[in-house]
Amino acid sequence: MILVMGGAGYIGSHTVKHLLDNGYKVIVADNLIYGHREAVDERAKFVCADLLDKDSLDNLFKNNQIAAVVHFAAFAYVGESVENPEKYYYNNVIGTLNLLHAMLTYGVKKIVFSSTCATYGEPQYTPIDEQHPQNPINPYGRTKLVIEQIFADYEKAYGLKYIALRYFNAAGCSADGKIGESHNPETHLIPLVLKAIKGERKDIKIFGTDYDTPDGTCIRDYIHVEDLALAHRLAIEKLNSYCGYINLGTGIGTSVKEIIIAAEKVSGKKCLIEYVERRAGDPARLFANNTKAKEILGWQPQYTDIKDIIQTAWNWELNKRY
Numbered sequence: 001m002i003l004v005m006g007g008a009g010y011i012g013s014h015t016v017k018h019l020l021d022n023g024y025k026v027i028v029a030d031n032l033i034y035g036h037r038e039a040v041d042e043r044a045k046f047v048c049a050d051l052l053d054k055d056s057l058d059n060l061f062k063n064n065q066i067a068a069v070v071h072f073a074a075f076a077y078v079g080e081s082v083e084n085p086e087k088y089y090y091n092n093v094i095g096t097l098n099l100l101h102a103m104l105t106y107g108v109k110k111i112v113f114s115s116t117c118a119t120y121g122e123p124q125y126t127p128i129d130e131q132h133p134q135n136p137i138n139p140y141g142r143t144k145l146v147i148e149q150i151f152a153d154y155e156k157a158y159g160l161k162y163i164a165l166r167y168f169n170a171a172g173c174s175a176d177g178k179i180g181e182s183h184n185p186e187t188h189l190i191p192l193v194l195k196a197i198k199g200e201r202k203d204i205k206i207f208g209t210d211y212d213t214p215d216g217t218c219i220r221d222y223i224h225v226e227d228l229a230l231a232h233r234l235a236i237e238k239l240n241s242y243c244g245y246i247n248l249g250t251g252i253g254t255s256v257k258e259i260i261i262a263a264e265k266v267s268g269k270k271c272l273i274e275y276v277e278r279r280a281g282d283p284a285r286l287f288a289n290n291t292k293a294k295e296i297l298g299w300q301p302q303y304t305d306i307k308d309i310i311q312t313a314w315n316w317e318l319n320k321r322y
Contacts, residue, residue: 249288
């Protein structure tokens with residue numbers, strides 16, 4: 001049985017569905033602070049548990065035959081992490097240490113970890129490969145880097161088998177429309193653009209138009225959430241033969257303006273835009289070298305056209321279930 005910590009969240013719920021569709025037995029643990037109970041596939045067992053509650057973790061492992069863990073449970077708002085770093089270090093780092101303690105206590109030594117390209121910080125070159133220096137510029141990214149380093153130490157000391165997957169920009173929703181992206185507050189560009197198109201917000205703000213990119217707006221690597229889910233299954237299946245960290249991205253950069261144009265084409269509606277000053281710390285270009293994911297995991301992203309990614313997000317926005 002696979003334990004998915006944070007399996008009621010955006011990427012977690014899609015991974016749960018993918019694992020179930022591919023024959024795995026899954027138990028979902030989530031404290032539902034940011035997750036949605038409605039997002040958890042009914043085929044999975046659900047337990048309300050918290051990384052900071054050692055008793056709930058102990059009961060989770062004591063009462064279930066867990067073979068491996070997929071760890072999504074974390075706070076993930078960059079701005080909030082700057083304003084309240086204690087919240088992030090306590091939940092993300094201490095919570096992960098609690099999880100690892102429970103795993104080792106019950107002899108579970110396999111984990112796939114939801115990491116982030118935020119561990120790299122300001123890019124020194126693009127596309128970014130796994131050898132790029134890690135110098136995160138916010139507490140959120142630093143918590144993820146600390147956890148990666150903890151895993152490396154636990155591998156040497158306790159034989160922990162781990163793969164840390166460093167995501168670029170997760171996007172899109174399930175192709176069947178059953179689960180999707182629902183954050184409060186929402187900070188991701190694609191759902192914000194679609195909400196502006198729907199009239200749920202006045203406009204979309206473009207932060208800076210004078211970057212060194214073809215259209216002057218920032219370029220990012222948008223990876224479909226179902227491609228992320230696939231990568232997590234492949235990582236679980238690779239834990240016996242590989243230990244380390246792997247980038248997950250399409251390797252394709254898409255600008256803010258290109259996202260808006262694609263969203264307008266998908267929806268058939270215009271998006272109101274407000275041009276404002278740059279935000280501090282926004283690099284001009286940020287996209288992945290995904291060679292390692294292809295070679296180690298045998299992973300190949302299925303969604304490489306941004307319009308296809310946005311179409312799944314638009315379908316969800318029109319028929320949201322939670």
